[in-house]
Amino acid sequence: MMKAIAAGCVGLLSLSGAYLIVLSFPDPVFPYSHGYRGFQVSSDRPIDPRIDGVIDDAIRRLQTSELYRPGEPFRVHICNSTWRLWLYSEKFSDQMGGEADTWLTRNIYIRPADIARNRIVSPSAEEISDVAHRPLSYFIAHEATHILESRAFGRLMIVTHPKWMVEGYADYVGKGGDFDFEANRRLWRDHSPMLDYGGSGLYRIFHLEVSQLLDRKGWTVRQMFTRNPTEASVQRQLSE
Secondary structure, three states, X not given: OHHHHHHHHHHHHHHHHHHHHHHHOOHHHOOEEEEEOOEEEEEOOOOOOOHHHHHHHHHHHHOOOOOOXXXXXXXXXXXXXXXXXHHHOOOOOOOOOXXXXXXXOOEEEEOOEEHHHOEEOOOXXXXXXXXXXXXXXXXXXXXXXXXXXXXXXOOOHHHHOOHHHHHHHHHHHHOOOOOOHHHHHHHHHOOOHHHOHHHHOOOHHHHHHHHHHHHHOOOOHHHHHHHOOOHHHHHHHHHO
16 A cells, blocks of 8 residues: 555656646747747747737736836747647636746746737637727736736745735736726626626726725835735725
């Protein structure tokens, strides 16, 4: 029995080690690459040259963050074959718009994309939710913001800080100022499903909470992450 347990542990460690190697060196399965303004974009298919315009818009959004510095490097991998997203997202799912590895490589992975239309390809027959406010450039900027958070507050920031703050700030930057605070607060008070993260999967409620601190209270993002307030305390402010 002990030998079987030991063999199982060795096998698990070997498998984990192999997976870490796969995560650390994704380039062999993303053979196409293009560099522009600090972004290195890789893909499993030839990259539409109109990606430069998408990156320009992603940078416009990132410039709303005090954490961003011009020319800051990011590595973006577009997973047109979704098994790559399944594997490299570390969540073993191909349903998300994108994912950032904030703890190991700081790589960004984006689901299949229509670069010419500045859109991600929906995982279903229906268009993605809130598509008007979430083009491909939003998803790139959103995930790049997670990399900024990781660089500023540590690789374990997803553990040391609450989801509403981490995702809310990424949505805040990703939207690039395209957010009506009062309209969304009214929707939240009216219990709109668009402001229910559990039902909609959208980060709008988290965005509203972050906006309350940054835009209404005048905090900086560093103050927000340092003070680490509770979500309940911010919602009390929104209710007043």
